[in-house]
Amino acid sequence: MRFHFKTSYDHDINLFPDWWKASLYGALLLVMLALPWVLHWVFIPRMANFYMGEVTNVLIWAVAGLGLMLLTGQTGQVSLGHSAFMALGCYLTVILMRNGVPFLAAFALAGVLTGVIGALIAIPALKLHGVYLAIFTLALAILADDIIVILAPWTGGVNGMRAPDFTLFGWGMSRFRNPTGWYFLALGTAVVVTLIYRNLLRSPLGRAFAAVRDSEISAQAMGVDVARTKTLAFGISCGFAGLGGALMGLFAGSFNNETFTFLIAIQLLMMVIIGGLGFIHGAFLGAIVIAFLPQGLSMATDMFGSRSIPGLEIGVFGAILIAFILFEPMGLYGRWLKIRVWLELFPFARRDMFRRQKSYLKTERLR
């Protein structure tokens, strides 16, 4: 077990508590940066590109997942409507690009605009609590489909849109001709979004998020403007989802009103729960599960000689989700934390060490 000996407040403020953690994440970043070459060294080019595409997919899901994590894991507000904001980010990016805005500017601007629109929608929505908010946001996700069809002159309606080819720093970005470029685009976005997320957590707004999640009443008593905090959380969360959606649509090459159905939003919610609510790591672990599970399943059915079984994927997803809610509500990352503590304390870890203590009476009636 390591002890950190803190000698300055900066040890609590810095991104990483000590050099060991910093070097771990530094090493992870190096591995991620070197991944394209490693894959090409290990596999034949076709397989290497396939795996790189899969990792890109994981990173894109993770970006959108970080958005929902900020809202659900950090601020405690459920959303089943993030697919609508992913669609918004995607369409905005492409429409801006068609009007001559260079990709990177269009991409960032679409994220900001999605965030602003999300925040505006949040102002009435966040008067709702719990299941009512979930229903409201679910309605948004279903509406998005129709709105895209109605706005056919701009969105292409049911015919959809083809993602325009674009260049990034003089690098032609096509999924098939330049998978490495796409990989780095997704990686860069994921790193930036993670940094923003992390920065928020160590500043007053991030703590206000947690305060609203755990007790709105005492957050107010500490001077946190609950409505403003929720609105900001929703806005930032939608911004991230918009970035994720833009990447997802562009990466897919073409998209229409049925690309971002509410099933995507539900998958996103499952992802953050499976990964571990309230942890940045959770978004990435959940993304790995969500992105690799379909491939894993089809490989498994191939292996057992069966043809594809309709509905298998959704069934397995559902089973996994129920299993997590029942047996590990803290998700994959929560499980890892428990394993880590067990290893650190070995052989002194006790059973029941992580049993949740029943919390004391809440002052819910004040709401």
Next chain:
Amino acid sequence: MSLLALKDVTLKFGGVTAVNNLSMSVNEGEVFALVGPNGAGKSTVFNMISRFYRPVRGSITFDGQDLLARRPHEVPALGIARTFQNIELFERATVLQNLLVGRHRHRKTMLLEEMFFIGRARAEERAHRHAVEEVIEFLDLQAYRDKYIAGLPYGVRKVVELARALATKPRLLLLDEPASGLSVEETQDMRWWIEDIRRQMGITVLMVEHDMGLVGKVCDRVLALADGAKLAEGTPAEVQSHPAVIEAYLGTSAISKTANSKGERV
């Protein structure tokens, strides 16, 4: 000088009058206690000062400013902090993060500074951290800094809640039953802390408390409530010996009846 003044405050929940025509004033620098049987309206008075409830009549002023014109989250900015009867901490956060939320009203950073951790962000964080560290030292919470609330025992949570209220650097501290559920020693600690809060920090304290021993030791003035109305006001000794207070707590004509019914049940 009166710091907090309630004037003819009435609050009704449907047909129930929770607080009836209550007037009271808390002077700067004193420790003032609200006592009374359960359901007397003590916590309701707190919740009106915190602006969770709006009285149907009357006025509440803090340092000459109309509190009723403020929204709940603006009350701490005036310098009023409170604790809750049922401990309302942020359970899935560490003690340190809980106390830092107390610093929320002192933040100056803008959204973009926080998102990219640029500009004033780091200097501000250091200042918050320093202010919180002083509270931690004052209340001896060093051992719990990085512990999650969810795993802390009740007595410690009580202290953390007091610490969080102090981290806001208030002028008026509202303590809702600071000693409930505490052991004898913990109550003793609480007493010294309340005295130190008043003496060293110059914070005015308004508290609701059932432990008359604690009230008698730390309070300058006591107000007894029953059924939302004022029964008596004065020094702890005066209030405790006031006939109306004795009647409200023990009853005069009701004593024989309760004895009878108890006898029957046995």
